[in-house]
Amino acid sequence: MLQASPAPAPGGPPRPSTRRGPRLLRLAGPGAIVAVAYVDPGNVATNVEAGARFGPALLWVVGLAALAGMLVQHLAAKLGAATGRSLPELCRERYPQPVVRLLWAQAEVVAMATDLAEIVGGAIALHLLLGVPLLAGALVTAAVGVLVLGLRPDGRRHLATAFAIMLLALVAAFAVQAAQVGVTAADVATGLVPGLAADGAGGVDPRAVLLATGIVGATVMPHVVYLHSALTRDAAVRPRRHRRDVVVSLSVAAVVNMAVLLVAAAALHVPGTEPLADTIEGAYAVLGRHGGAATLFAGALLVAALASACTGVHAGDAIMTGFLRRRIPIVLRRAVTVVPALVVLTFPVDPTRALVISQVVLAVGLPFALVPLLHLTADHTLMGRHVNRRSTTVAGGVVAATVSALAVSLLVA
Numbered sequence: 001m002l003q004a005s006p007a008p009a010p011g012g013p014p015r016p017s018t019r020r021g022p023r024l025l026r027l028a029g030p031g032a033i034v035a036v037a038y039v040d041p042g043n044v045a046t047n048v049e050a051g052a053r054f055g056p057a058l059l060w061v062v063g064l065a066a067l068a069g070m071l072v073q074h075l076a077a078k079l080g081a082a083t084g085r086s087l088p089e090l091c092r093e094r095y096p097q098p099v100v101r102l103l104w105a106q107a108e109v110v111a112m113a114t115d116l117a118e119i120v121g122g123a124i125a126l127h128l129l130l131g132v133p134l135l136a137g138a139l140v141t142a143a144v145g146v147l148v149l150g151l152r153p154d155g156r157r158h159l160a161t162a163f164a165i166m167l168l169a170l171v172a173a174f175a176v177q178a179a180q181v182g183v184t185a186a187d188v189a190t191g192l193v194p195g196l197a198a199d200g201a202g203g204v205d206p207r208a209v210l211l212a213t214g215i216v217g218a219t220v221m222p223h224v225v226y227l228h229s230a231l232t233r234d235a236a237v238r239p240r241r242h243r244r245d246v247v248v249s250l251s252v253a254a255v256v257n258m259a260v261l262l263v264a265a266a267a268l269h270v271p272g273t274e275p276l277a278d279t280i281e282g283a284y285a286v287l288g289r290h291g292g293a294a295t296l297f298a299g300a301l302l303v304a305a306l307a308s309a310c311t312g313v314h315a316g317d318a319i320m321t322g323f324l325r326r327r328i329p330i331v332l333r334r335a336v337t338v339v340p341a342l343v344v345l346t347f348p349v350d351p352t353r354a355l356v357i358s359q360v361v362l363a364v365g366l367p368f369a370l371v372p373l374l375h376l377t378a379d380h381t382l383m384g385r386h387v388n389r390r391s392t393t394v395a396g397g398v399v400a401a402t403v404s405a406l407a408v409s410l411l412v413a
Contacts, residue, residue, distance in 0.1 A: 041121020051264025059191025088322020122305030217363030
């Protein structure tokens with residue numbers, strides 16, 4: 001698990017060249033590591049399909065999900081910073097053993113769904129860019145998540161800075177694509193008006209509900225709730241500082257997700273009929289008509305996949321160590337979690353559809369992370385002066401209830 005970087009040794013004036021560097025490093029905190037998970041290939045797949053099928057109509061879902069994610073990640077960061085323990089560790093200490101094992105089991109399912117999205121997305125990106133066979137690309141993506149562990153424990157700040165740079169690169173890539181395909185301010189304004197598409201019978205289109213749920217799962221991301229609390233537990237930083245870190249980092253991630261949906265809406269959506277394409281591969285082909293947009297799209301997908309694969313490895317480690325107080329070799333864990341991705345890529349399964357479904361699985365798993373998080377951060381005996389305000393707990397309860405309702409609606413449909 002990631003540990004806090006040691007404080008620099010006192011004594012002697014700093015060199016002039018280091019005055020700006022540490023300041024930049026402090027700006028890139030745990031929030032940057034977490035934010036990368038908010039722009040993984042699962043996000044790309046759900047936003048591409050949402051934009052292709054419904055135009056910018058679901059943009060408001062991305063925005064609200066981003067705000068919900070900020071609240072949830074603020075609570076996770078505050079929990080770790082205030083208690084010195086991660087959410088899985090506190091669950092193990094405070095809940096009955098059967099509950100702990102249930103929470104651990106669903107967290108592992110969530111982690112595997114996340115790994116599937118990262119590995120499949122990376123494989124698709126390598127195939128589109130370099131012609132690498134999908135299975136080989138999956139193995140390369142999985143290996144990167146393990147190799148990056150060489151940056152820990154003293155390299156967490158460098159890792160956060162690298163991820164912050166990746167986030168800014170993704171913003172730039174999709175901003176250029178938005179200009180190339182002709183996204184307008186009117187598209188943004190239209191998409192921010194709440195509403196879901198109707199089906200032929202006058203009800204809500206079930207595909208819109210499915211994609212809205214996938215967007216929520218892809219944006220709030222339960223596995224990084226566990227991870228964020230682990231990243232901040234050893235950091236000698238006030239919880240207020242973590243709040244600023246979360247808002248800045250996740251705002252950047254929200255811009256990326258909105259840009260993906262808007263690019264897909266402008267390039268792929270055809271009102272009143274089927275979209276030109278609603279898969280990642282199809283989007284790449286259509287974007288090829290718009291200058292270098294296709295290459296930028298595939299390159300951004302690869303960056304998102306490789307970065308989020310690293311986050312996924314760390315999250316899996318935090319989950320097992322926290323809930324069970326056990327560790328297994330990272331290579332072995334990665335070998336197990338890569339299996340579902342290899343199955344998807346081996347058999348005739350639409351990879352983009354698999355990515356979307358993986359995000360729905362994340363949404364179903366969200367209440368299992370949110371309810372303990374709210375319960376613990378509202379406990380004055382545990383949190384002390386950092387305990388939630390009543391309004392914060394109410395807002396978190398609304399988020400948990402909304403996500404639960406979406407999950408139930410899918411399960412009973």
